[in-house]
Amino acid sequence: MYNRKILQENNNKNNNAADRSKSTQSASPEAADKQHERKRKVLLSPITESTYQEEFSRFEYMNNAQNAHTKHQNHLAKSKDVLNQTNFDQTYGFRYINISLFQRVSFHYRQAAKWKKSEWMRFLSSRMPITGWLLNYNWKSDLFMDILGGVMISVMSVPQSLAYGMLVGVPPSYGLITGIIGPITYALFGTSRHSSPGAFAIVSLMVGGVVERLGSSVAQPFNDTMILTNENGPGIEEYMCCKPDKPAISEQTAIEIATAVTLLVGVFQILFGLMNAGLLAVWLSDHLVQGLTSGAAIHVLTSQLKSMTGISNVPPTSEPFQLIQFYICFFKQIASKTQLSAIICSIICITLLILSAYIIDPFLRKCCSCPIKFPMELLLVIGSTLIVQFTRQTDWHFEIAIVGHVDSGIPTPRVPRFSDPFNMLG
Structure with missing residues (x-):
């Protein structure tokens, strides 16, 4: 739209200038050729320049996109290559050293004898990780969730x-x-x-x-x-x-x-x-x-x-x-x-466990911000124990x-x- 508007304005200016030149100047062939050349340059220069820039920008974009696609395909091809152990060793320069188990153990002990305090602390934290994470434990934010x-x-x-x-x-x-x-x-x-x-x-x-x-x-x-x-x-x-x-x-x-x-x-x-x-x-x-x-x-x-x-x-x-x-x-x-009492008790317990796993627990996860599990297992143990205990010497006793x-x-x-x-x- 902008280029078309400029073109129209240039055409109007050129037409006015041509009319004025016809009225004030003589119509000689040399003057007519110069006027025509000037008019052609004025008419064609803006649109030719803008079109060239657009074509160049489009070509540059397509070229960059093609290069990026080619690099991505090459990366995928390299990532899908399967290396056996021989090719892996040749690529990364790995060498096997045939030493006995005694030599390997003695080598590690000789290296451990040269360790300093920081290296011993690193070894202790690798064997007992609690010595590492307990010092950096966030008591305010993590203690409640852990409990x-x-x-x-x-x-x-x-x-x-x-x-x-x-x-x-x-x-x-x-x-x-x-x-x-x-x-x-x-x-x-x-x-x-x-x-x-x-x-x-x-x-x-x-x-x-x-x-x-x-x-x-x-x-x-x-x-x-x-x-x-x-x-x-x-x-x-x-x-x-x-x-x-x-x-x-x-x-x-x-x-x-x-x-x-x-x-x-x-x-x-x-x-x-x-x-x-x-x-x-x-x-x-x-x-x-x-x-x-x-x-x-x-x-x-x-x-x-x-x-x-x-x-x-x-x-x-x-x-x-x-x-x-x-x-x-x-x-x-x-x-x-x-x-019969054992079968009824088993059916009731299995039904309640399924109800807790597929209905109650998902409902609690949606309603609460923190994940909570309904303690159905513990409630069944406590409830069945109380029922058996308090009905032992009554007519409702379960065998x-x-x-x-x-x-x-x-x-x-x-x-x-x-x-x-x-x-x-x-």
Whole structure:
């Protein structure tokens, strides 16, 4: 618009000048050519110059955009290149030095002997991170949120720890001790502020399998020959299910076996850490991990069916193919020995937990500025305990197996008895 307006003004000026020149000057050919040339320059110069600048700016922009696109494509091509170990070593100049383990350890000790105070403090903070972050901890802004997070984790850990203790086969109080010692130890030696380690179902199930296997051999194993050849007795049908007079594993034996297995696992974890064996996790495929998780979930559900239905006369599931034996025995007794009160209590608890996880917790997250979890697990434990306690000697008493007395305090640490360590590892 601006160029068009200038062009019109120039045309008007040129026309007026031409009229004046016609009236005042003679119409000679030389004067006419000069006037025509001047008119052409005046008419064409502004628009030609502006068009040239626009074309040049557009060309420069397209050229810069093309160069940027080319550089981006080259960068993507380089980032997608796959390097093997040989190409990586050649590119970055890495050289392998074949030295023995003794030479490597002695080299590190010689270097450590030259350390100064700052280097020792750096080493201490790397081994005990609490010495680094505690000095820079913001008590005003972080203390309240950390206390709130600890309370929420404790609300979930108390009922879970009781269940994990029963899953192992030891008194439930030992599950609570595990839930206390783990976070305290990790607070001293851990590096992540978002983790709260403790017992979980898969490890509890594996340790419980060792306790069942070794504890049964200590208690008094079955005489399978008598069960199978006794013509007047129950026969094979009774063998598929547990006999009522099966000796129970004593609490002290279960505690000793579980403690010994835990100590051996800790020793092997230290050795594997020194050998940097964590790199072996790279070879674990997703299918293997998902299969392990799914199988463990089935075993955990199977172990809880006894408490959910009140059927206790079922075989253990620690040995291979005993899971099939468990379900054969379970479905044979489900019509005659199921406790209706236990099933009703289990259905109510599962329904309330699902309601809390999918309805109450999302509603609280939307309404509150800070993340809060509704303590449904703890409320169920407290509520069920009070109901069973106050209805014990009334007509409303529920025939449900209870945990019983939970010992208070932490027992004195002592070295467990390793009666059969090789069998524990197997």
